[in-house]
Amino acid sequence: MPHSVSLINTIAAGLGLALVFGFLAVRLRLPALVGYLLAGVIIGPFTPGFVADAGIAAQLAEIGVMLLMFGVGLHFSLDDLLAVRKIALPGALAQIAVATLLGGALALWWDWKWGEALVFGLALSVASTVVLLRALEHLGILDSFTGRIAVGWLVVEDLAMVLVLVLLPPLAGAMGGHAGNPAGGAPDPLWQTLGLTLLQVGGFVALMLVVGRRAFPWILWQVTRTGSRELFTLCVVAAAVSIAFASAALFGVSFALGAFFAGMVMRESEFSHRAAEESLPLRDAFAVLFFVSVGMLFDPSVLIERPLQVLAVVGVIVLGKSLAACALVLAFRYPLRTALTVSASLAQIGEFSFILAGLGVSLGVLPVEGQSLILAGALISIATNPLWFSLIAPLQKWLYARFPLARGLESRDHPLAELPSTTEARYLSRQVVLVGYGRVGRRIAAELEANDIPYVVAEQNRELVGKLREAGIAAVWGDAADAEVLIQAHIARARVLVVATPDAINVRQMMEIARTLNPAIETVIRSHNEDEARLLTQETAATVFLGEQELAQAMARDVVRRAVAAA
Template sequence: MEHNISLITTIAAGFGLALVLGVIATRLKLPALVGYLLAGVVIGPFTPGFVADAGLAAQLAEIGVMLLMFGVGLHFSLDDLLAVRKIAVPGAVVQMLVATLMGVGLATWWGWGIGQAVVFGVSLSVASTVVLLRALESLGILDSYTGRIAVGWLVVEDLAMVLVLVLLPPLAGYLGGTQPAADGVPVWQTLGKTLLQVAAFVALMLVVGRRVFPWLLWQVARTGSRELFTLCVVAAAVGIAFGSAALFGVSFALGAFFAGMVLRESEFSHRAAEESLPLRDAFAVLFFVSVGMLFNPAVLVEQPLRVVGVVLIILVGKSVAAALLVLALRYPLNTALTVSASLAQIGEFSFILVGLGASLGLMDPAGQSLVLAGALISIALNPLLFRAIAPLQAFLREKSAYVRRLEARDDPLAELPMTTEQRFLAQQVVLVGYGRVGRRIAQALQEAGQPFVVAEQNRELVERLRAQGMAAVYGDAAEPAVLIQAHIAHARMLVVATPDALSAQPMIETARTLNPGIEVIVRSHNEEEAAQLRAAGAGTVFLGEAELARAMTQHVLTPPGSRGAQHA
């Protein structure tokens, strides 16, 4: 008796080819995501040989979308977004509008209808969070302030795209899609009904979900079974996504996103993220493979100029717009270049949007292939753009008088005010970074009556510190001008509390040049970084794991009776 094993063959072919091509991509210093997309191209209907079941692949991709969005919600931190809101919110909104208008203009010039042009333009405006996070992690700047700006920017883009995914179906009929517009019903009424359904779902999740979900996780965790805990997390993600669609007409993506957000409120959020990660990664791979199956490589030969136009919008258009916006908001050139490189690609949300557009009759196969071509090329080139930041920055400074004036512009936060007490200007501590570590050091220095100057890249934070009466300078301390403004030449100590070890080396060099006798203290994440920092001139390097082990060992070896006195 023969069995239909198309599901097994689709999964086996997808995983197998994705593994092989993903390994090849990483060996070529490309994101593994490129390999997953190419695997879909190989088993898709547009290339010779084995063709996977497109219908099954689409359903597997839908699960992948749910788990991808669940992961986005699980890592969505409102606090992190609020910390960079003054640059991330206006920057992301304006950059998305500019990129969308460029895409709409190009599509209109090609003769496309307004509906397809809008979907096309919006799909080019949003970058991939998955690609960005992996790029920032590989560079070691994910926890830096610039890294947080880039992530916050993409979180705003993600939230905007969630709204687009919600509003597109009711608007499809008015944009010329196959889903007919409601006869005699004004567009505002259709939108109002949709937003009310979304609001009801969000209210239910925030009021009921925040109580029920953590309680349910706690009950399952008490069983002590790891597999039941993982099953509970996945069942909640998929169940809420399906329920939101069935009961409220909300997309699977939005339901899964809010499932992740609600779970983040639970004390088990970190464990849930770790336990569900392998399954999320596996279905994410199938999602990217299924997207690759939609790509027709013939578009590269038949419409090369259109592919070039799409790639230019992604790599140049929206990146330049983002860089100019960051500079206009008075942030450093390095931040502008890093954010622009972060946005020079498109990914999962673009795929979800063009897939939704296709189902609503707002995107034809040729348009899908153009977006996928732009994604493949931009993701492949993205690592090269990050590597080009440092040499490009040096080149612009050397060749452009405008850039030099831009970086030397009169910024009241970039220098200490004349009213700063003289006690801050001699034998003080220069503290670089006011994050989780720097804040504790500053508090201890205040309690000890030790004068110090904070150098910090977060403008809003510098404003707040000055309002509290602290001496603070805004800017990237890797630039000599910032440390000069912090009076490093007269300081007795430089304390680098930022997690970015690479940026600490130029700080040490500047400090040693202007003040040879200064004591330098830095933090590091591993022995290799610590060795590099010591070679660069750091006097004391605190290694996180080593210091934690030392403190725990001291506690273990201290007799119980004397611990209270020691802590006192």
């Protein structure tokens, strides 16, 4: 086969087999990504038959990571990340430390050198960007506060791994490997390497936040003025890929992190929602190729040759990391549901683990068998990750039923978890309970204020609740899907419950709790799509507002008014 068509071969075989096996997986009630991974195994070098170009597949997967992180950045502002910094920064660093210790201890038990154990543990400590984001998007909680915690956690992990990848070559000699870097040459002094890395990362972030926030929205506006949809789509994709590549080439940060910040600065444009929609098909297609490329790296023989070692690695990834993350989130006094969701999000490893493993092998600080075990652990943890998300709700119910302490974790004694005793009586009866104080919630609150209608906010962002209290707004901290939170908001005497969050999963539970405590209460729900809105209307008998529908009706009313006035 001519080399000139290897790209076509890889795309055709990867997407074609991913479609077939993804369809079969769904019919067997398995996650589609299991089929994508299996497609990669089939066209990989470790199984007979056609072998796709692994190098090309890996690069296509990188494009998928760029587009996916760019799309996430379009939905997140700097304020969103800063809002979760108090838990994401220390939590991610502590979780990396715990996972590294667990993986390192396992490697030392196998009589590996301490340097090999350290690299092995680090490779097991960082989650996959693509897997985490796909899971949150599938559950519809990417824009929720819990989703923001998970994404903030992921950003911190990415930054930490950037430092690890830069510092590993100069430290390789002291760790029992080859001093220098994979390309050869003497290593720079450690202090110089660390200082340069921090300077590069800081320079990149500053450039994007200071210059990028002005330049890229302006460029998008100029392209939009041409009226060409093709140019608009090209501008969006070019921004995602080009900025990600430039950030890696000039500043040494990862493609994923560069694309994420590109999306964040592009969010300043009024066309950010359109940009997200235009890039969605490409994001989905290339994300599939990411899973295919992971499958291509997997050697099934490791399951036969080292089954117990593979099982131990999966245990560290799925159980060790998850339990550590869960304990850390609970230690920061966040609800059990948030802790379980974050821990499930991190119960897998991915692209950074592959990069670190490859670098470790080339530097002689990780045995080849270690790389095989990391790849096996990645594939199994990615394939089983949807299962852990599906177990969150039943596990939470089981913990509530069996352990009183679990219920106490949801209603723990915190000053922001209940209204102050000095709260005025007008906020305790015939008030509106507003769940969520995001972009939609703030606008609803402003209208209520303008009409002198008392309301109480229920919000999961603890720092935001503190600020609302300081501003004189009645607010309680917690997950409104928990009865205790709605009780603290005095739902039993409220006249209206407004759910302004995009949490489609827990809204039914909120409705059930509200109607149990207050059968006469009126309910208003926010929805994202017609199918979901129809189901919510049927199941909850609530008034459901669909964004596109309300926009169309408002525009139609304005058009009719103008037409009548001109007649």
